[in-house]
Amino acid sequence: MTERLYYQDPYIQHFTSQILKQGADENGAYVVLQETAFYPTGGGQPCDIGTLNHAQVTRVEEIEGEIRHYTSEALSGTVTGQIDWSRRFDHMQQHAGQHILSAAFAEKFGIPTISFHLGRDSSTIDLQIEELSQETVLAAEELANEIVFNNIPIEVRWMNEEEANTLPLRKKPKVTENIRIVMIKNFDYSGCGGTHPNRTGEVGAIKIVDWQRHKGHVRLTFLCGWRSIRTLQEKQTIVKDVVRLLNSKERDVASKLANLIETQKELEKSLRESHEQLLAHEANTLSRTARIHPNGKLIAAISHHSISDLAKMSAMLTQDSEAIVLLVTQTDDKIQCICACGQSIEQNMNEVLKSVLPLINGKGGGNAKSARGGGEASISAEDLLEQLIIKVSS
Template sequence: MTEKLYYENAYTRMFSAKVVKADNDENGLYVVLDRTAFYPTGGGQPCDKGRLNESLVERVEEVNGEIRHYLSSPLARETGVKGTIDWTRRFDYMQQHAGQHILSAAFEELHHIETIGFHLGKEFVTIDLNIEKLDEEVVRSAELLANQIIFENRTIEPRFIDAEEVATLPLRKLPTVQENIRVVIIDNFDYNGCGGTHPLQTGEIGQIKVVTWERHKQKVRLTFVCGHRALHEMNKKQSLLAQSAHVLKCNEQDVPVKIETLVQSQRELEKALQIAQGKLLEVEAQELIHSHHTNIISVAFQQRTMQEIQQLAMNITSTEEEAVVLFVIEDGERLQLLCACGKQVDHSMNDLVKEVLPLIDGKGGGNKTSARGGGIARISSDELLTNLRSQLMS
C-alpha cells in the first residue's frame, strides 16, 4: 500500500519516493510509488498534478487499490524520484472543497436544506440542493453565515475514526464504509465524512461568493466560488461594471437604470422600424403589381429573408385575388422559393413547389394558397423561376 502523505499533511509540496511499479493501461503510462503526496481523483475533488523528476504527472487515479500516477514520459521501476505538487492547483481545490462543506452546512443549519450533489470544476463549484425553489433571502443568509464561519478562522480537523466513534458525532451524512472512516470537522459547526484535502483553518478559504442558482432536475443547482476564485470573479465583474459605466457615461450605481432606459428605447425603435418596414413592403408590393403586365408576378431576390418575401407575397395576393406570386431567394449556394396565390386562383401552390424541388435537391411544402421550400443552388434563380412558370402554365 502506498503511504498517503496528503493525509498526513495536506501542505506537503515536495517529497521523495521510490517507483514500485511501472506499467501502462488504457489511460497511458503510469507508476505506483511507495509513498505519495499526489491526491488521486475522488470524492468530488479532482486529482493533483505536478512532476516526478522531469516527467509531468498528468493525472492521478486510484485503481484496484493502487494510486496510479500517469506520466508524460516513462520512469523505470526502483527509480528514486522527487515529487513536486502543483501547489496553486492543490490549494485552490482545498479552498473550494472546504468552502463547499461550510456552505452546505449553512444551508442545512439555517433552512434544513440538504446537499445531494457536489461538483468541483475548473472555474466554478456547484452543489445540488434538495429543494425545488430558492429565493434571494435564503441564499444570502446561508452565504452570510458561511462567510462568518470563515472570518472566525475556526479549526478544520480531518481525521480517521472507527465505527463506534461515528455514533458519537453529529455527521451531516452517515459514511458508506465501515472502516478507514475519514471525517472533516469544522470546529463546533460541521461534521462530515470526506476523503479530500482541506486547509487547517477556515480563514484560509478567504471568502465564499454565490454566483447564481437555477432549477435542475426538480432540484436547485447553486454555483459559487471561494478564495482566489472569488477574488477573480469579483475583479472581473467590477471591471465589467466600470466599463459599462464608462460606455453609458454614468456612475456605476446608475448603470441598471441607464440600461433599463436604453432597453425600453430600443424596444420602441424596433416597433417603429417594424411599422416602417411594413409600409415599405406595401409600397414594394404595389410597384411589383404595376410593373408586371400579367397575373404571374415572378422575382429573383438576392439575400433577402423568407419573412420579408412572405409578407410581400401576402400584400400582393390579399389585394390581387387572381395573382400568382413566384419568388426565389438566392443566397450563396442555397436557393429558397415561395409560391403564393390569391383566393380566385384554381391551382395548388403546394403541388407547384413539390414539382420543382427535385431540381435543387430541396425540401418543403405548404398548402393550396402558399408553399415554400429550399435546397442547393444546382441551377440559377432565373432557371428555377422559368421552371416554376412552365409548371404553372402546364
C-alpha cells in the same frame, strides 16, 4: 499499499518515491508509487496533477486499491514528484468552503446537503429542499464567512465508529473503521477523505453566485478564496466598461440599461412596422404589373428581399383570388423562389416549383397554393424566372 503523504501533510508539494508497478488500462499508461503526495479523484474532489521527474502527471485515480498515476511518458526506478500547488490549494479552499457552507445551512436552517461537486470554475452543493429564498441564502453565506474570518483551526482525526458517534456529525459515515473526521470546533464535524487547509481563514471569502431547482432539490453554486477574488476582478472590469460606455454612475447602471432596452424595443417595433409598410408598398407596385394570363393574373419579378419577405409579399398579392405570383431572389451563390396563387387558381404551385428545382440542384416544397425552394445559382435569376413563367403557361 501506497503511503498517502497528502494525509500526513496536505501542504507537501515535493517528494521522492520508488515505482512499485507499471501498467496500462483504458485511461492509459500508469505507475504505482511507494508513497505519493498526489491526491486521487474521489469524494467530489478532482485529482492533483503535476510531474514525476520530467513526465506530466495528467490524471490520478484509485482503482482496485491502487493509486494510479497516469503519465505522459514511461518512468522507472526513483522519481521526484512535484504537485501543481495552485490547483491543490484551490481544491483545499473549495472543499473546506463546502464543509463550512453546508454546515451553515444545516446549523441555521436545518437544511442538509445531499451532494457536492468541485468543478474547474465553480463548485456546487445540492440542498435537500425544493425552494430557497434570497434571505436564507444571504444569511447562510454571512454565517459561513463569519467562520472564515474567525480563522478557526481545521483538525483531522482518524477514529472508529464508536469514537465518531460521540461527535455531532453532520452526516453518518459510510464506513465503520478508519473513519477520517474533519473538525471545525463547535461548528462542523464531517467524515471526509479530501484535503483541507489548517485554518478556516485560508479558505478565503465564500460567495454564493447562483441557486436553482434541480431534480426536486436546490443546486447552489459557490466560489471560495482565489476564485472569489478572480471573479470579483472580472465583474469589476465589466462594470467599469459598462459605466464608461453608458457615461453613468455605477449605481445608475441598471436603470440606464432598462431605459436603453425599452428604447431599443420601441425602435425595433417601429422598424418592423416600417418594413411591413415597405413590403406592402412593393406588393402594391407589383400588383400593378400583373399581366393577363390564360389562368389568371400573372405577377412575376426578381427581388432583393429575403425569402421570408417574399413569402409575406406573396401572401399580400394572393389576396387577389386570381393572382399567380412568381418571385425570385439571389444572393451570391444561392438562388430561391416563391410560387403562390389565389384561391380561384386551379394550377398546383408545388408542382410548378418542383419542375424547376432540378435546374438549380435545389430542394423545397409546399402545397397547391404556395411553395418555396432554393438551390445553387447555376442559372441566373432571370433564367429561373423565365422557366417558372413557361411552366405556369404550359
